[in-house]
Amino acid sequence: xxxxxxxxxxDVKDGRVVKGVNFKDLNDVSSPVExxxxxxxxxxxxxVFYDITASSDGRKLFADILKEVAANxxxxxxxxxxxxxxxxxxxxLKCGADKVSVNSGAIKNPDLIGEAAKKYGDQCVVLSVDxxxxxxxxxxxxxGGREDTGMEALSWIERxxxxxxxxxxxxxxxxxxxxxxxxxxxxxxVCERVNVPVIASGGAGGAxxxxxxxxxxxxxxxGLAASIFHFGEVKISDLKKILNENNINARMIQNx
Amino acid sequence: MIAIIDYGVGxxxxxxxxxxxxxxxxxxxxxxxxxxxxxxxxxxxxGAFGDAIKKLRDSGLxxxxxxxxxxxxxxxxICLGMQMLFDKSFEYGEYEGLxxxxxxxxxxxxxxxxxxxxxxxxxxxxxxxxESPIFKYINEGDFVYFVHSYHAVNCExxxxxxxxxxxxxxxxxxxxxxxxxxFHPEKSGDIGLKILKAFCETE
Numbered sequence: 001x002x003x004x005x006x007x008x009x010x011d012v013k014d015g016r017v018v019k020g021v022n023f024k025d026l027n028d029v030s031s032p033v034e035x036x037x038x039x040x041x042x043x044x045x046x047x048v049f050y051d052i053t054a055s056s057d058g059r060k061l062f063a064d065i066l067k068e069v070a071a072n073x074x075x076x077x078x079x080x081x082x083x084x085x086x087x088x089x090x091x092x093l094k095c096g097a098d099k100v101s102v103n104s105g106a107i108k109n110p111d112l113i114g115e116a117a118k119k120y121g122d123q124c125v126v127l128s129v130d131x132x133x134x135x136x137x138x139x140x141x142x143x144g145g146r147e148d149t150g151m152e153a154l155s156w157i158e159r160x161x162x163x164x165x166x167x168x169x170x171x172x173x174x175x176x177x178x179x180x181x182x183x184x185x186x187x188x189x190v191c192e193r194v195n196v197p198v199i200a201s202g203g204a205g206g207a208x209x210x211x212x213x214x215x216x217x218x219x220x221x222x223g224l225a226a227s228i229f230h231f232g233e234v235k236i237s238d239l240k241k242i243l244n245e246n247n248i249n250a251r252m253i254q255n256x
Numbered sequence: 257m258i259a260i261i262d263y264g265v266g267x268x269x270x271x272x273x274x275x276x277x278x279x280x281x282x283x284x285x286x287x288x289x290x291x292x293x294x295x296x297x298x299x300x301x302x303g304a305f306g307d308a309i310k311k312l313r314d315s316g317l318x319x320x321x322x323x324x325x326x327x328x329x330x331x332x333x334i335c336l337g338m339q340m341l342f343d344k345s346f347e348y349g350e351y352e353g354l355x356x357x358x359x360x361x362x363x364x365x366x367x368x369x370x371x372x373x374x375x376x377x378x379x380x381x382x383x384x385x386x387e388s389p390i391f392k393y394i395n396e397g398d399f400v401y402f403v404h405s406y407h408a409v410n411c412e413x414x415x416x417x418x419x420x421x422x423x424x425x426x427x428x429x430x431x432x433x434x435x436x437x438x439f440h441p442e443k444s445g446d447i448g449l450k451i452l453k454a455f456c457e458t459e
């Protein structure tokens with residue numbers, strides 16, 4: 001049986017992890033390499049790195065750091081942030097990324113997903129979508145959740161999967177940061193609509209929220225979170241134990 | 257030295273890093289002399305079967321690999337590299353493989369229950385079907401990382417591990433000095449590194 005995946009997400013700016021990370025056992029809490037190794041050793045199933053740099057110098061630093069992370073982490077690595085063209089795919093894949101996550105880039109150029117899937121395979125292309133309820137409708141938001149595109153989210157997701165997106169990360173703006181659980185209503189609808197892996201994001205406050213997610217939506221594949229892992233509120237190895245105790249299949253590793 | 261055979265497909269970066277992490281020297285190469293000098297060979301691969309086997313044949317490396325295997329050198333195929341070891345594949349057509357292990361590669365679709373997602377993607381547990389030196393540092397039930405939409409069938413004689421995904425899916429095979437992993441050892445954390453280490457230590 002395939003396991004449910006737990007995925008920590010790291011925001012990187014100018015080669016450093018930002019948003020404050022709080023680990024006592026790490027010397028350099030903003031080193032992507034150190035954090036990558038830490039998460040990998042405590043049974044994270046995958047890592048996501050978002051490049052939130054705006055400058056081209058920052059991009060170069062990100063490429064260097066990505067190479068170093070990839071050389072030290074032997075679990076799948078997804079990279080997102082500023083992916084607008086096939087050259088951007090090429091740039092991060094050459095640095096050792098396994099999958100590439102596209103968000104605003106796909107909204108600006110709806111052909112991007114299809115072209116990338118054709119060139120690199122569906123399994124390489126991850127659609128990331130920010131969703132918020134507006135007037136009783138699920139809407140796609142762009143630019144880091146600041147801009148309402150007016151597009152209905154479920155049909156947008158379906159369209160991107162048809163074009164070749166091999167996985168979908170659904171981030172609910174309504175539940176993000178509230179720490180009261182994932183957006184079960186939205187995620188259920190997405191899982192009913194597409195037959196590729198769906199990754200839940202936004203709203204996790206504790207281990208019980210992951211238990212609820214996987215119990216309520218047996219079809220969901222993974223849960224993604226950032227700050228609760230970074231601040232040690234939830235330790236991934238403990239979370240895996242709790243999932244297994246609740247009969248949710250999760251990958252445990254020895255020596256943790 | 258391990259030669260990672262480069263025939264123009266795939267990202268070989270993490271494979272080299274994995275081998276380096278276990279202290280093994282590796283070279284990405286398409287050079288015949290380097291392949292002949294190597295202690296062991298790894299045949300990687302991503303993408304579609306037809307395209308990959310054509311590139312391998314066009315480079316003439318298929319003949320070199322077969323000769324080296326005949327001379328007793330160990331070979332490991334990974335993911336599509338494993339699929340190419342078989343007689344045939346039915347991915348978007350019908351293609352002849354290297355024929356180093358008997359069996360064929362067919363779509364997962366139709367062979368597993370409809371509610372299961374394709375590709376088979378994520379961490380799955382290994383079930384041992386036969387003893388193999390590449391498992392000497394790991395245990396049954398250990399998790400490895402899979403990403404594939406096609407699988408090998410009719411290879412029971414050489415099956416060494418399966419993973420449960422609506423059925424027993426071929427996870428690893430061995431025929432003498434030829435090994436194949438459907439999963440990605442270079443993406444399977446410590447367990448994957450242990451499999452690579454055991455392969456590097458085979459006679």
